[in-house]
Amino acid sequence: MRAISMSTQSAFFSSTYPRGLITRLCGLAWMVWMLWEGAHKMLQGAEGNQVPEAFQTFCMDCHDSDTAKGNLDLEQALKHPPLDASLAFEQLITGGMPPAEKPQPGPMERHQMLTHLANRQTQMNLPSSRRLSRQEFIHSVNDLLGLDWDLSEALPTGKGTFLFDSDRRILPTEPWMAAVFHVTDRLLNRAFPSKGFPAEQRWVTQRLRHSHDSYDIYTRPTEEGILFSWTRANNGNSYSFFYDDFEPPLSGWYEIQVEAKKQGAIEGDISIEVYAGKYYFADDRPQPQRLLGVLSLSSPEIQPHTLRARLHPGDQISIHCYAEENFREQDPERGALIRRISIRGPLVDTWPPTSLSKTFAGFPLKVPERIIQTMPPPQPHLQAIGGGLQVSSFQEGMEKEYMQDGIARTFWHSRFKPEVASPPHFVTLENPHRQTLRGLLYSTWTGGNGNGQVKTYRIQASENGSEWGPSIAEGDLDVQLAHEQTIAFKEPIDSPFLRFEITDALSLDGRSIASIGELDVLVDEAPEERQWQIIEPADTSVSVLQEVILRFAKRALGNDPAQELIEASLAIAQRSMDQGDPFLTALKAGLKTLLCSPSFLMTPVIDPQDGPSTASTLARILWLSVPDDVLIEMTQRGPLNREDMRGQILRMLQDARSQRMVRSFVGQWLGLDGFDQVTPSLKLYPAYDTLLHHFLPKETEMFMAHLMRENLTIDHLIDSDISFLNQRLARHYGIEGVVGAQMRRVRLDPASHRGGLLTMGSILKMTTDGFESSPIRRGAWVSKQLMGNPLPPPPPSVPTLEPHHGLEASLKEQINQHTQQAACRACHKIIDPYGFGLESFDASGQWRERYRVIQPHSGTFQYRPEGYYQWADPVDASGTLQGQSFRDIQSMKALLRQDLKKVAYHFAKVWFHYASGAEPTLHERIALHAMIPEDPSRLGMADLMTKVLIHVMKDDTR
Secondary structure (H helix, E strand, O other): OOOOOOHHHHHHHOOOOOHHHHHHHHHHHHHHHHHHHOOOOEEOOOOOOOOOHHHHHHOHHHHOOOOOHHHOOHHHHHHOOOEOOHHHHHHHHOOOOOOOOOOOOOHHHHHHHHHHHHHHEOEEOOOOOEEOOHHHHHHHHHHHHOOOOOOHHHOOOOOOOOOOOOOOOOOOOHHHHHHHHHHHHHHHHHHOOOOOEEOEEEEEEOOEOOOOHHHHOOEEEOOOOEEEOEOEOOOOOEOOEEEOOOOOOOOEEEEEEEEEEEEOOOOOOEEEEEEEEOOOOOOOOOOOEEEEEEEEEOOOOOEEEEEEEEEOOOOEEEEEEEOHHHEOOOOOOOEEEEEEEEEEEOOOOOOOOHHHHHHOOOOOEEOOOOOEEEOOOOOOHHHHOOOEEEEOOOEOOEOHHHHHOOOOOOOEEOOOOOOOOOOOEEEEEEOOOOOOEEEEEEEOOOOOOOOOEEEEEEEEEEOOOOOOOOEEEEEEOOOOOOOOEEEEEEEEEOOOEEEEEEEEEOOOOOOOOOEEOEEEEEEOOOOOOOOEEOOEEOOOOHHHHHHHHHHHHHHHHOOOOOHHHHHHHHHHHHHHHHOOOOHHHHHHHHHHHHHOOHHHHEEOOOOOOOHHHHHHHHHHHHHOOOOOHHHHHHHHOOOOOHHHHHHHHHHHHHOOOHHHHHHHHHHHHHOHHHHHHOOOOOOOOOOOOHHHHHHHHHHHHHHHHHHHHOOOEHHHHOOOOEEEEOHHHHHHHOOOOOOOOOOEEEEOOOOOOOOOOOOOHHHHHHOEOOOOEOHHHHHHHHHHHHHOOOOOOOOOOOOOOOOOOOOOOOHHHHHHHHOOOHHHHHHHHHHHHHHHHOOOEOOOOOEOOEEEEEOOOOOOOOOOOOOOEEEEEEOOOOEEEOOEEEOOHHHHHHHHHOOHHHHHHHHHHHHHHHHHOOOOOHHHHHHHHHOOOOOHHHOEHHHHHHHHHHHHHHHOOO
16 A cells, blocks of 8 residues: 655654644644645646547537537637537537437547547546545444444535545545544544443333423323324424433433334334434424434234434433324324333443454453443432422322322312312422422423413421421412423522412412422432443553554554554554553554544555555445455455456445445435435425435435345336335335335336336435426436436526416426527426426325415414315426427336436446546546446446446556
């Protein structure tokens, strides 16, 4: 592997280790290094080549200086190099030029023309190295350390307007380096925590936190648990019910087990969406939630359902149950019944954790027995301090104990029969051990008419429970909401008795009554006693430290890391130990030196004669990580021949780590990384929900991964008889027989409207504005992302078209009127037909035969399943593509399959760009086009990807 110059690293790492200084020096080091690399030199292509006669024969009728059709004066362009001939080149290589009705050059003539244009191309001498993308950095460090901790969001992308984050033009910056330093610290501290690993704790919860009355009615307590029907917030968001008695004490992985069943007659499975986020009470003040996973209930018997998720302090677990048939059924008799939720964590993958066993392989470890703590059920604060309650009176079945049971639907009520208790109504709180009290916690009760809810109060203290002092707190309480309300004292008190007197309460019939849902004291919580378990090598000598760092360096940087970097790393680790730091602290200092060095952060130029370089490059492209032992061992024998390289590529595609590449490549190529930017209007598409939003992009990712791993033919991109669906997606698509939340391969009916990328809901939804489907926007996506048609930017003076339905002019007529200008017509002739063919799909990706238009509503928007729309014009999905007409999506797909070589060629270009970090030059495009057989319908995806990768590895030395 070519070692990156260490001239700046040596001075850098021999300096002191303060983080602020290291960041500033690092920024300067990178600047010097990039100047040394000569990142932006422009080299001119070959000049003076004889212009092939074929240009005069086949092009000058339309593109000489006198005609210059389409503003292309090819006659002058060929005379005066350098020449940016990309548009003309693409038209020529894909058969778009000369037009089909004109005489065509023969294969040799076309090749001469393409080669001449390629020779005239102005080329940029790109940097010989590029920085790792944030995903490459995170996956590489995780794999090296044996972790599974994604901190990619803590790193800037730096992608800007580039198509891929692997682009060589993305340079390291000082803010990026500062973020890398910070993230490296966090990952190293997770792998080798200075305090040790926290003991695993286990919790069980059966209680819900308070919910708004208007949503609480969609749950019902039963002897087995809590029964939920499906509801949505009035604004259309998913309304989640929060569970009490658990909050993660530390960031980490946790196992969440939900014991639940499907109750009642409901077709198909019931989905339970499990969320984490900050608790909120009412939908007018929602807090961000993140979906942890989806569970599927099919059995009428209670069964455990488990998911694993990352949680952080402050997270609250909540659930949202989805069953299309029981929307907002009050006091439900059917739905999802949850008995309890069990949580355990923070988890480690094994004991000892992989981060230790992998790093210190071959060295004995001192490993204590794993500690597991079962956490007791939480108590009300008053009970925890040994206190109790007394009341002025109570109604049978509504005793004082209900104020301390944690359930908002049960409550204490003053006596109202057979006779009404006389005021004052009060609750006495006993504090026998004179604990310091800072206030009270009060909640109304839910699920009834609110009779007796406290409007105003007064609090007094006493030393003997009979003689009461002056008021220490008084005020008003909110009777409309059931959220917990804090009554804070001006000064903490430790009196043995407090009296909470109801001075005014809500009364529906004028009688003097009082009721309270929950009442507790506010105290300073004692710090939790947590046990930490330290694991370290039995031998913590300097020689072990040096051996571990050297071995890590070879895995991270290849078998021949730069000696100066190794010495710097060892010196920093040695200095840490000399200062009295613990062994693991010194190790982290040395490893950080390696992980933050240019040798690790910059991918080197590909050297096909260097085995380690080949291994590093393949692993970076296909796994976004470092090589495994198999790849390292094979490349240590010497350069890989083409057959060996092909075998390794196919092996690596089968590995689960290739899913990282699929998500990265597909997300950026198809634009799925912007999937969240557009949400369909709930007025027009009320069925669109978080479940659909979660699974739509997964269909596309799983489909593409399957094409690659199974080497299915390239025509599956256009049309396919398979997809990956679950119950929610299948119902959205109108496909029967798919039950459950698990995504699985589904064979599509030949008559289905689905199949291929074009008709996937993720693509259809993403290429709209959330209200109307846009033939122009969708057509531009198909033209650019799938067909690779070269399109110039739209003229700046032309306004954006916003088509409307229900007008005298049809949608197609509106677009045709908009594109009458000559400056627009050339591109829209290519773009619009693709979009017209997709008009049978709405902005949520669902099939339609008529358009929807929003129907006005009075007042504030309130979600309803039927939405706010009316049906308008019938859909016209016909069009003309390259002189051939089509009537619908199926016939348009048939025409696209006739242009399959163009699709395959474009895929080869974008895969080359992703893998090499640079768009292919015109010469490279000639080589890529030659990889496509005359009958591309027999070309496998993995075969094409392998050919392109071998070309990158063997021939890309830019």
